[in-house]
Amino acid sequence: MTQHPLIRVRDLNVHIGGHHILKHININIPDKSVTSIIGPSGCGKTTLLKTFNRLLDDTAEVRVTGSVLVDEEDIYASGAEVTHIRKKMGLLSQRPYPLPMSIYDNVAYGPRIHGIRKKTDLDDIVEKQLKDTGLWEEVKDRLHTSAAKLSIGQQQRLCLARGLAVEPEIILGDESTSALDPISTHKIEDLFVRLKEQYTIVLVTHILRQARRISDYIVFVYMGEIVEFGPTEELLLNPKEELTKQYVKGFIS
Numbered sequence: 001m002t003q004h005p006l007i008r009v010r011d012l013n014v015h016i017g018g019h020h021i022l023k024h025i026n027i028n029i030p031d032k033s034v035t036s037i038i039g040p041s042g043c044g045k046t047t048l049l050k051t052f053n054r055l056l057d058d059t060a061e062v063r064v065t066g067s068v069l070v071d072e073e074d075i076y077a078s079g080a081e082v083t084h085i086r087k088k089m090g091l092l093s094q095r096p097y098p099l100p101m102s103i104y105d106n107v108a109y110g111p112r113i114h115g116i117r118k119k120t121d122l123d124d125i126v127e128k129q130l131k132d133t134g135l136w137e138e139v140k141d142r143l144h145t146s147a148a149k150l151s152i153g154q155q156q157r158l159c160l161a162r163g164l165a166v167e168p169e170i171i172l173g174d175e176s177t178s179a180l181d182p183i184s185t186h187k188i189e190d191l192f193v194r195l196k197e198q199y200t201i202v203l204v205t206h207i208l209r210q211a212r213r214i215s216d217y218i219v220f221v222y223m224g225e226i227v228e229f230g231p232t233e234e235l236l237l238n239p240k241e242e243l244t245k246q247y248v249k250g251f252i253s
């Protein structure tokens with residue numbers, strides 16, 4: 001059964017510097033599941049992901065039209081508040097960018113900004129998020145040392161913990177395992193699968209095997225358009241569109 005949609009995209013178009021990058025995008029991203037955006041390099045995957053938390057429309061050369069409804073609220077409506085929208089989403093980029101501070105302070109950073117001051121409350125949040133991201137046992141004895149000393153894989157899980165600490169509804173991941181070794185990659189993939197019980201997760205990946213391992217749904221994008229969207233097995237094993245077939249077979253890259 002298809003989950004209730006949390007993100008609804010309606011006739012979304014993105015022009016950058018006069019180029020029509022995303023064309024008439026219509027999609028419902030289901031709640032509490034993992035949806036992967038796949039497609040060849042330059043097709044618009046990252047651009048689509050960025051439209052979900054208004055990371056795109058900050059410059060004069062970018063024009064976004066259409067609507068993206070999150071929880072029924074159009075995040076492109078005039079007057080929509082960007083800080084409020086971003087609080088609903090945690091973004092995990094290709095490389096981890098821990099803040100130049102301790103492990104503890106990285107996780108406590110967002111909650112402090114949102115007004116949580118009491119030490120015991122912050123301690124609880126830090127412990128919970130580090131446990132949820134599987135880091136607690138690895139770092140509990142060095143919480144006040146620099147986050148930069150962690151391995152890249154640990155830093156990526158810390159960035160996830162930092163994002164989750166402000167209680168978002170949605171996790172966006174842009175090729176978030178591309179800088180990681182296979183073991184760290186599997187840890188992050190396992191986390192996504194576990195976290196989908198509580199969050200709606202949208203990932204950009206160019207690795208079909210990864211999309212197959214962890215997604216419930218897949219969106220195939222080609223030259224700025226959605227070619228096909230559907231449950232993972234159906235889209236990969238029995239695609240409806242010829243272009244999807246070609247991509248899945250590896251004839252388009």
Ligand SMILES: Nc1ncnc2c1ncn2[C@@H]1O[C@H](COP(=O)(O)OP(=O)(O)OP(=O)(O)O)[C@@H](O)[C@H]1O
Pocket residue numbers: 016017021039040041042043044045046047048206
């Ligand atoms: N800020 C920008 N200025 C100019 N062109 C841009 C900008 N951002 C994206 N584009 C263009 O939009 C198109 C889609 O880019 P995007 O990064 O979304 O693709 P992608 O599918 O994520 O690619 P990849 O898999 O290689 O990361 C590309 O042609 C890219 O050059």
